[in-house]
Amino acid sequence: MRLSGYFVPTLRDTPKEAQIVSHRYMLRAGLIQQASAGIYSWLPMGHRVLRKVEQIVREEQDAAGAHEILMPTIQAADLWQQSGRYHDYGAEMLRIKDRHGRDMLYGPTNEELVTDIFRSHVRSYRSLPLNLYHIQWKFRDEVRPRFGVMRGREFLMKDNYSFDLDHEGAIRSYNKMFIAYLKTYARMGLRAIPMAAETGPIGGDLSHEFIVLAETGESEVFCHRDWLTDDIRNRSIDMEGDLQPVVDSFLGRYAATDDKHDPSNCPVAPEDLVVTRGIEVGHIFYFGTKYSDPLGGRVAGPDGREVPVHMGSYGIGVSRLVGAIIEASHDDRGIIWPEPVAPFRVGLVNLAVGNEACTGVCDDLYAQLGAAGIEALIDDRDERPGAKLADMDLIGLPWQVIVGPRGLRSGVIEVKDRRTGATEEMTPEAATARLAA
């Protein structure tokens, strides 16, 4: 993509409404723009990140055997009246009357609607287990929306719903999601820790939150240092096998948030204890028959007797994750995107667009990177070199390739690793080879 014809409206100054680093950088890097309180438009670069995060979430759901559907944003109130949550949900639910005066709402979650889909079609235990997910916009009318996409009113969420014949099956489904979540976050370059959690308005008696570690996170986290080195991607886990020992191995390792951690009673030796901060990016629930009972989600079991199905629900805040990734990965010059979610892998900076040699080398490099399947953004704007380098650090692509007249006189360009800041001079050919490796 050529920046001159693209739409990346970077800002020099920090918008004063932005209180946290992800919100500041998302506005400054031209990723989002506020449409109204707690409601954002995603500009081209932000949209690319959002789609990459969404795609990783999708792939791990598919790999865990969940099936993607798409439920609407606007729901009728009647199902919520049947489940008893219509009045429980309070002012956070955006309530709407349609032109015929019918009570509608903008879905904050979908337990009722998915149970309605289930009860319309599934009659027998032979159709189980079933796990349906969707990635759809939700609305929660927060009293005081803030922190950008971290606590918006309209937000993109992956939520899914598992249906099993009995408690034992439901726990198997729950464990699959538990592992799928850890894999999902790891693929985005995040360290996530599952922690026992309250169930709140969703209900049920088994629940875990997933907290990703981020130096500027919203809450303090205390954990064993093994959390910082273990990478689930290095473990070979049979998703069809018994996952309980794997889940137990994670849950057996100490981790607690501020409100649960008791320094005087901590099982971890001080030298093994890490104190850091974190952000909640996922929440999973097992709630048995809480919704299938009132809504009639029942199947015939092997003995022919009808029983309500055991359900779980599982949520990942997809738009929130974009903010969380920035909280976990930035410096004082800007964002540092982990490669799997970077809007482009390489930023190609032409320091002198009026210089034929520079422009020729940049165009060649851009073509070669494209041919190698590497997404590159080329800064071909007629701007000062300092402004271009500052913008490139701000938007945080993993690799920068900097082409200037001085280097070219010796036949070299500069390759910079955005994370470490390390730079290396090399020929354009060597740069292409390095980045394609």
Place this chain on the structure above:
Amino acid sequence: MRLSGYFVPTLRDTPKEAQIVSHRYMLRAGLIQQASAGIYSWLPMGHRVLRKVEQIVREEQDAAGAHEILMPTIQAADLWQQSGRYHDYGAEMLRIKDRHGRDMLYGPTNEELVTDIFRSHVRSYRSLPLNLYHIQWKFRDEVRPRFGVMRGREFLMKDNYSFDLDHEGAIRSYNKMFIAYLKTYARMGLRAIPMAAETGPIGGDLSHEFIVLAETGESEVFCHRDWLTDDIRNRSIDMEGDLQPVVDSFLGRYAATDDKHDPSNCPVAPEDLVVTRGIEVGHIFYFGTKYSDPLGGRVAGPDGREVPVHMGSYGIGVSRLVGAIIEASHDDRGIIWPEPVAPFRVGLVNLAVGNEACTGVCDDLYAQLGAAGIEALIDDRDERPGAKLADMDLIGLPWQVIVGPRGLRSGVIEVKDRRTGATEEMTPEAATARLAA
């Protein structure tokens, strides 16, 4: 995908609320389920088609130089008050008050919001032309929603917005979209005809609708028979060149809907005139400064003087297209998906799941198709052969591979072309080779 563990709730009987063929087949093939009046959930197979249609739309927008963004579904009323459309729009607009009593609405279209994004960031003609698109759910509170996804209340639409310095530039942008639309429909196996149209509540003085031909379409269409043989994919069109002659070549060929066609004054000889039916699936508008004037979308021109930008907007009903494709491509046994939008390319029918030879051959074929990158759905359910074959015709995958004990005794299976109904017996190896070709 294995049908036994998937979620494709086909129906034997036609739901009585479905008046048109696409609605009937979408319900019967388990593609969608009504959530409330005019609002649908997309079940796994329907969701796959929706995503493929969406992706084709996206690719052609990208190829035409438009940039993808994502605006929210919920908008504040104030911008609509500035443009004057808040009261104009009438009862079709879903109006909402948030918890603080602020007037909000569910966007039926996005001219106001995108102009707000534009005016916040673009100052100079040097940033033009700019074309921003998004693919987002919209809501129009139809008095009497009907015909399934063809006239729903919540629907997925690709809409985009072009910004140019002057009328001439705006016409260039308009022409690009005109051609991109024709390519988009052609890639889905549809024949689309552009027709001069009224501008309605969007405004402006230049507008075309795109009507796809479908035997069961909503309106009668009269056109020159060249429309039925010309395929834009066979034309080599330079999208950066002058598109006016190309656009003119399309517009010079006769086509009119019922209300415009005058049999006593038709320029086409009777032997060249085709009378068929069609469905509107796209609409493009040039409306000059209608929104940039009141909303302050202005740039400095080359002479430094500020002028309002000339805008166009362009819409494709993505969810509606799924219905339109079925209207254009079906028979009395079910849907016939064009390959580019088919949920799977091949349906593999195991006629005897209890038979080891059949199941072995099916599993091998399924693995080989997968290895060849061919999406296959394997019907491994323990159902009667007749029901399985009827379901496979109903869901309409382009190719069927039917494996039964009788054929296997002679070492052959059956490959069926869903569109023509032609079947051919061959070895499993020959079938894989044929389908991978």
